Amino acid sequence: xxxxxxxxxxxxxxxxxxxxxxxxxxxxxxxxxxxxxxxxxxxxxxxxxxxxxxxxxxxxxxxxxxxxxxxxxxxxxxxxxxxxxxxxxxxxxxxxxxxxxxxxxxxxxxxxxxxxxxxxxxxxxxxxxxxxxxxxxxxxxxxxxxxxxxxxxxxxxxxxxxxxxxxxxxxxxxxxxxxxxxxxxxxxxxxxxxxxxxxxxxxxxxxxxx
Amino acid sequence: xxxxxxxxxxxxxxxxxxxxxxxxxxxxxxxxxxxxxxxxxxxxxxxxxxxxxxxxxxxxxxxxxxxxxxxxxxxxxxxxxxxxxxxxxxxxxxxxxxxxxxxxxxxxxxxxxxxxxxxxxxxxxxxxxxxxxxxxxxxxxxxxxxxxxxxxxxxxxxxxxxxxxxxxxxxxxxxxxxxxxxxxxxxxxxxxxxxxxxxxxxxxxxxxxxxxxxxxxxxxxxxxxxxxxxxxxxxxxxx
Numbered sequence: 001x002x003x004x005x006x007x008x009x010x011x012x013x014x015x016x017x018x019x020x021x022x023x024x025x026x027x028x029x030x031x032x033x034x035x036x037x038x039x040x041x042x043x044x045x046x047x048x049x050x051x052x053x054x055x056x057x058x059x060x061x062x063x064x065x066x067x068x069x070x071x072x073x074x075x076x077x078x079x080x081x082x083x084x085x086x087x088x089x090x091x092x093x094x095x096x097x098x099x100x101x102x103x104x105x106x107x108x109x110x111x112x113x114x115x116x117x118x119x120x121x122x123x124x125x126x127x128x129x130x131x132x133x134x135x136x137x138x139x140x141x142x143x144x145x146x147x148x149x150x151x152x153x154x155x156x157x158x159x160x161x162x163x164x165x166x167x168x169x170x171x172x173x174x175x176x177x178x179x180x181x182x183x184x185x186x187x188x189x190x191x192x193x194x195x196x197x198x199x200x201x202x203x204x205x206x207x208x209x210x
Numbered sequence: 211x212x213x214x215x216x217x218x219x220x221x222x223x224x225x226x227x228x229x230x231x232x233x234x235x236x237x238x239x240x241x242x243x244x245x246x247x248x249x250x251x252x253x254x255x256x257x258x259x260x261x262x263x264x265x266x267x268x269x270x271x272x273x274x275x276x277x278x279x280x281x282x283x284x285x286x287x288x289x290x291x292x293x294x295x296x297x298x299x300x301x302x303x304x305x306x307x308x309x310x311x312x313x314x315x316x317x318x319x320x321x322x323x324x325x326x327x328x329x330x331x332x333x334x335x336x337x338x339x340x341x342x343x344x345x346x347x348x349x350x351x352x353x354x355x356x357x358x359x360x361x362x363x364x365x366x367x368x369x370x371x372x373x374x375x376x377x378x379x380x381x382x383x384x385x386x387x388x389x390x391x392x393x394x395x396x397x398x399x400x401x402x403x404x405x406x407x408x409x410x411x412x413x414x415x416x417x418x419x420x421x422x423x424x425x426x427x428x429x430x431x432x433x434x435x436x437x438x439x440x441x442x443x444x445x446x447x448x449x
Contacts, residue, residue: 008257016255023252139257164327165311165320165322165405172315175334184342
């Protein structure tokens with residue numbers, strides 16, 4: 001790289017405030033671990049970033065199983081009850097021809113959560129093995145996971161709306177199934193996982209090597 | 211002084227950096243009376259590289275190493291964000307007062323409001339789920355709107371910033387990923403198509419105001435200029 005003159009905040013003993021981006025010297029930080037400008041608690045890197053992110057990723061991996069196996073919605077119609085999982089919902093839409101809805105649900109509820117977990121696992125292992133492979137691309141990958149994770153909530157909202165609307169007594173009623181809870185938990189834990197990962201670690205291991 | 215130490219270090223390590231002036235002189239009144247050529251130094255939040263760029267830059271500044279957005283020029287930020295926040299608040303009230311969706315099937319009409327779904331989940335004893343939907347679609351957006359109003363209104367009126375403004379701005383920034391109204395809108399569309407086959411769905415005023423609310427909120431946030439706000443709300447200036 002061409003950045004011989006460039007330096008990181010850490011190399012100069014500076015700490016950036018996470019909230020207002022003010023640069024604070026290490027001495028000042030040790031005297032008072034709060035940002036003088038905005039009052040936020042200061043840290044050079046997110047505390048225990050790798051451990052926390054791993055813990056949350058494993059939690060999400062465990063939760064994603066019941067989220068996909070158990071029914072998301074339970075439809076009662078004229079005495080019969082039918083449970084629908086995420087995947088059976090997607091298949092139903094594909095068969096009835098509304099492929100755009102099928103793809104929205106598939107991307108938001110299956111593709112995004114799994115990709116997000118895979119990307120986080122990849123980022124965590126690459127940092128732990130002190131990889132210097134394409135740091136810029138890995139940082140972009142991180143920004144992408146942070147950005148798209150929220151869209152997984154679509155299915156939860158669909159269930160919320162269906163539950164409110166479809167209440168036709170004995171004719172048809174929709175109830176939220178147990179998977180809804182697990183799925184919501186997957187979305188929340190992966191969002192926390194992405195938040196607790198510190199992309200600066202990707203660059204730190206490269207600087208330590210040089 | 212700590213800041214002089216920072217300057218000294220920067221000067222030593224980054225030859226060609228003009229001598230910086232103390233932060234008290236650099237950041238206050240949003241750069242309007244600053245001489246051209248003063249620099250701000252900012253560490254990238256994604257890769258920690260120190261970037262230097264002119265204080266009065268009118269373009270988007272990206273990190274030289276990882277490409278993260280460091281600074282975006284936002285002209286007229288206070289006026290625009292404030293106007294859009296007020297619009298969003300009005301739309302929020304509308305969305306919560308009027309009927310949301312109604313389903314007509316045979317002789318039945320099932321009318322709902324924005325909160326009916328949350329209430330139904332609660333009745334099914336899915337408290338966590340109900341709470342999550344309430345939080346992400348109602349409480350967080352409301353908090354963001356009220357928070358922005360609290361921060362921006364005094365600045366617009368030329369008053370001293372509100373007492374907790376710095377804390378509120380931090381809160382507004384931190385809860386931002388948890389405001390998911392646009393995702394909810396997508397959920398509405400999916401639900402509409404899903405039920406379209408079996409019943410007639412009548413959209414209420416609330417659906418339209420909710421749709422507009424999403425754009426108003428997004429616009430209010432994209433017009434917000436946090437670096438300028440932080441300079442103006444600097445706790446050290448009002449200690």
